Amino acid sequence: MHSVLPEIEKVCSLLVQKKMIFRKDDQVGIVLFGTKDTDNTLTREVGGYKHVVILRNTKVVDGDFVKALQKLPRGTTDGDFLDAIIVGMDMLIRKFGRTKKRDKRLCLITNAQCPIKEALEGTKEKQVTTITKKLTARGMKMESIVFRGKLSQKANKGVMEENDRLLNIFSKETSTRLLYVENPVSLFGALRTRNINLVTVFRGDLEFTPNLSIKVWVYKKSGREKSPIVKRYSDKAPPNYKRVTHEVKIDYGYKSSEDPDRVVPPDQRIKGYGPQIVPISSAEWDAVKFKPEKGVKLFGFTDSSNVYRHHYMKDAYVFLPERGNTRAMVAVSALARAMKEMDKVAILRCVWTKGLKKVTIGVLTPNLSEKEHIPDSFYFNVLPFAEDVREFQFPSFSNFPASRQPNGKQLKAAANLIKKLDLAPHGQQEVLLPDFTPNPVSERFYRYLELKSKNPDVAVPSVDDTLKKITELDTHLLLQNKSVINSFCRSFDLKGNPMKKCRRLLGGKRSSSNDEEVKENISAEPANLIENASVKVEKIEDLTPAQDFVALIFDKDSSDWVVKAINEMKSKIFDLVEDPHKGDNYPKALEYLLLLRKSCILEQKSKQFNGFLKHICYFCQEKSLHSFCQYIASKDLTLISTTEAVDSDVTDEEARSFFVKPEPIVE
Known part of the structure; x- marks a missing residue:
């Protein structure tokens, strides 16, 4: 146990540090067992309880506790955790009496490898049962953390099995946690440094039909841990004032625009809407508010395969039958087991509290208990609405x-x-x-x-x-x-992809040597497109079509803007080809074609580019504009192949041979 004491010192001192922040009125005591010395009240009064030391009596947490826990003394003898539990109970009884009003908790940290002394009367099991009854009668809870780690050859498995059996009695009789950890990381997470009380978010009927419902209590199963907030501190109050909170409060005052010196009282204020500040009274606000009725109602059942795990949102909840209601327990158990057997889940509509404006839609999943004293229950996870789901299509x-x-x-x-x-x-x-x-x-x-x-x-x-x-x-x-x-x-033989394109290539910022080897005859692309893409653009203008095209492609989140940009660029290219001005427009048309080609690869629109290039070639053949096809063929412009884009249906051979015409056969 000595090897893990440094980790125990860290986690226990952290526990006290958090109590000084969140629960500064909590009182804590420290009991050590397995020590060389003996120092506790029971030994002095009745004898026994050897090698148990009260390091700190129960009192409000302060910095002395942190110092004491950061350097714990090392023991030299076996530790009897039953003696330590009894000494801890005695400390709480002496401090708080036999009342149940206070929240009293014992936390035992041990490796449970040392033998327990034989009981003076009866068996050890009966002794533990007697202790658990006294714990329950005095409103005390106890959780046990057993740190085992790697067992040495000297470890007595018989003793460990007996101790585990005794600790299981504590856990079962008092309904508290018994945790086994094997490494320091798990020890940090096992000891709850903040004790969060469970509070129901809903108590009422789980309604299936107007005539059929089950009484349930709903708790939060998990929640997001928020980062601590450092509040403002005021030192204006005299230091000898004991009841000063030193909090900084902010008040807002509203003054009339006609008379800046007059403060408008709350009953004369009214809310406004819009840039013209249209006044809206509180009665009008209440009339347009959505006021759903409190309750939990069933929409229906569906196969569990129809609800995707990655659609779960926010926190998880647990539905339990009403406490003490046997009929509700039987009904929840029957429903949960039937849903589990049929592999079904339920879709619910929930409004947790009265006056809540938000309606929650979620999935109810059965959770069957493996312990006799814990009833079956349900897990509830919030689902998104159709407008909140983003479907990303990825090629196979x-x-x-x-x-x-x-x-x-x-x-x-x-x-x-x-x-x-x-x-x-x-x-x-x-x-x-x-x-x-x-x-x-x-x-x-x-x-x-x-x-x-x-x-x-x-x-x-x-x-x-x-x-x-x-x-x-x-x-x-x-x-x-x-x-x-x-x-x-x-x-894997890793090598560079010669056909790889990145978005920054469109801006002329980077150039790949492999690209130059493959298409060394293609002219340079227009520069500074990315810088100009930050300008808000609604359509492609005649003055700067390349920059406008890039802005439409990269500035808009919706795929509709991508389609709009591609279609408008097609029109610009087609206009240049249709009116070539004796070939003067060919370089500009090629520049736009290259830009369109790379954009279609990035946006997975290769079929649109291939279809457009074929359409232009057929148009040139009909209008006897063969010079344009020869021009782009000389620049090694090809169709987009499957090697460059997975959504293409054109092979490499088809892409290379698109502009190659068969030689006429001479007879």
Whole structure:
């Protein structure tokens, strides 16, 4: 246990630091067991309880507690956690009496590897049952955190099994947590540094029909942890005033525009709307407000496969049957098990409180309990409305040519790499469990806050070594799987893509040597297009068509603007080809064609470009404008092939041979 005491010191001192911020009136006591000395009240009064020390009696948290927890004494004997629990109970009873009014909690941190003394009367199990009854009678709760880590050869498995059995009795009889952690990271997350009381967001009927409903209570299952807010502090009050809060309050005053010195009282104020400030009375505001009725109603059932996990939004909720209502428990259990058996989920409409303007639509998923004393329940997740869902269409990998498809050896190497670097390997415990992984940003913030309270000029501390295991790459894991990583690298021959285009190419900012080798005869593109793209453009003008085209492509989020830009650029090119001015317009038409070609590759509109280029060539043949086709063929302008864009249906050979005419056969 000595090897993990530094981590226990960190997490316990952090617990007290947070209490000094969020629950500064909380009272805390510290009991150590397995120590060389003995110092507790029960030993002095009744005897026994050896090697148990009260390090700090119960009192309001302060900086002394933090100092005491940052340097805990090391023990030399086996520790009996039952003696420590009884001493802790005695401390709370002496301090707060036998009342249930206060929230009293015991937190036991142990490795549970030391033997427990035999009971004076009865068995150890009966002794633990007696203790749990006294805990419940006095309104005390207890959670146990067992830190095992890697077991040594000296560890007695029989003793550990017995201790686990005793701790399970505590957990079952008092309905409290029993957690097993194997590393310092899990220890940081296991000890709840902030105790958040559960509050129902809804109590009422889960309505299926006007004549059928179930009484339920709804709690938040998870919530987003917000970063602490540093409030303003006022030092204007005299230091000897004890009841001063030192808070800064802001009041707003409204003055008349006609008489700036007159303050308008609240009953004479009225809201305005629009630039003309149209006055709207409170009665009119109330008339147009949406006022849904409070309640939870069923829309219907659907297959679970119809609701996608990535559509879940915001926080999760849990639906429980009304406490003490047996009929509600039976009804919820029957419904949950039927939905689970049929693989169904329910769609609900929820208005949590009266007067709430927002209606929540979500999915109800059954959650079957594995413990006898915990009833079945439901999980509820908020779903987006159709307007909130963004559908991104991506081409399938199967559209790539065979030469760009991975072979069996490469797929096997990639699968092996993923398997070895997986943080949740099959058959093993996940490395970073969500319930036991702390937020490294907030943990570092509280550490810095504690240091700054002592020295205002202190620098921001470095990330703790334990937290680095969350934020940084595990070098041991990489070294352990070095052969797998090398095998993956050898399976792939990495080389530059000569046909790769990036958006900045449109601005002439970058040029690829491979592009020049492939199409060295293509003229340079217009420069400074990206800089001009920041100007708001609604259509392509005659003065700066290239810049306007780029602005339409990149400034608009909607795909409709992309289609509009492509169609308008087609019209500009077609006008230049139709009126060539003895070939003077050909270079400009080629410049626009190159710009259109690259944009269609980026926006996955290759079929539109290929169709347009074919249309121009057919038009030139009909109007005897063969010189334009010969001109663009001499510049190596081709159709967009499948090598350049996955959405194209033109092969490389078809793209290269598009402008090549068959030689006439001479008889």
